[in-house]
Amino acid sequence: MDYKYNIRGWLTKINDPASLNGKLFGYEIKYNNPLNPTKSPGRFNGNIAEVDWRNSSEDVLKRYNYEYDPLNRLRNGFYSEPNATNPSNGNFDEYLTYDLNGNINTLKRKANSCIRRHFYFGR
Numbered sequence: 001m002d003y004k005y006n007i008r009g010w011l012t013k014i015n016d017p018a019s020l021n022g023k024l025f026g027y028e029i030k031y032n033n034p035l036n037p038t039k040s041p042g043r044f045n046g047n048i049a050e051v052d053w054r055n056s057s058e059d060v061l062k063r064y065n066y067e068y069d070p071l072n073r074l075r076n077g078f079y080s081e082p083n084a085t086n087p088s089n090g091n092f093d094e095y096l097t098y099d100l101n102g103n104i105n106t107l108k109r110k111a112n113s114c115i116r117r118h119f120y121f122g123r
Contacts, residue, residue, distance in 0.1 A: 040065035
């Protein structure tokens with residue numbers, strides 16, 4: 001296992017998802033340098049803008065781009081397979097809303113053919 005950290009001490013990479021070189025898994029976290037800054041702009045506050053990963057059994061590079069609201073709460077996660085014919089197919093996208101206290105109100109997850117919606121009710 002190869003671990004890399006940025007100057008702030010934040011984990012940025014476990015192995016290399018771009019080329020596994022015989023390793024079983026690779027994972028890269030991008031805080032302020034995403035490859036797709038229009039979808040998820042880089043920030044210097046610790047929020048993760050983009051994550052890439054690959055495992056050796058599928059050998060497909062996968063990515064999530066993250067969007068945050070003005071209060072730095074996760075709002076959307078957009079799944080893609082950058083090297084695929086249809087990279088942003090919408091599969092596995094996630095959408096969140098929050099109540100006035102900052103609790104998750106709804107969580108909508110897409111998966112290939114169905115959409116799951118979760119509603120949270122506090123007491």
